[in-house]
Amino acid sequence: MSEEHAWQVAEDPGLTVQRSCEHLGQAREAHQAASAGRRGCTDCLRIGSTWLHLRECLTCGHVGCCDSSPKQHAHAHAHARGGGHDLARSVEPGEDWAWCYADELFLRPAD
Template sequence: MAMKARGIDPAAKPSGTGCEECLAAGTWWFHLRRCAECGHIGCCDSSPHQHATKHFHATGHPIIRSFEPGETWFWNFETESQVRGETLAPPESHPLDQPAPGPAGRVPANWQSLLNE
């Protein structure tokens, strides 16, 4: 049996198509990130609530992958650097017809002024 890389479980499926916490709270996100260890979908650090980073602090799962269409990069929170990843269970991104920012109907008109830098 092959050893999996620390912080990456190729079999972990995404928890959904949007940020779990934002959906539960009725809020919105800018871009989405996927925990490479458990599949949790959280919002990026530019998003108002930064749930992907909060997930790392709560769980210690160090590696995320972009959950945006066409993006395949991985990030390690511990080293604060991009890292090489591996193929994860599908889907690789949120649905192509899902807007970013999202979800549809929850993004305020002044969303750009609400982003973290």
């Protein structure tokens, strides 16, 4: 994995002991939101639903909608896969963060 695609847990200034994420090893090189993802949530497009924001699985590149969207497909994808798909990054313009669904932690690009 190239350094530009490495992730680390975002520091939480409210904690004395910072939490860790055991799932960082799942992250693969970013898929750069395949052309279908640029059009929208893969699952919402298939069923004719709407979404608010998009998240890309850092394991397989699946593009789903965020937890604020009616169908929450990114979250469903992470849990339906039986593990191994716990990390997703925002593919919204200007956003550079990811989320671990298993540990409920924000991630940021590694230094």
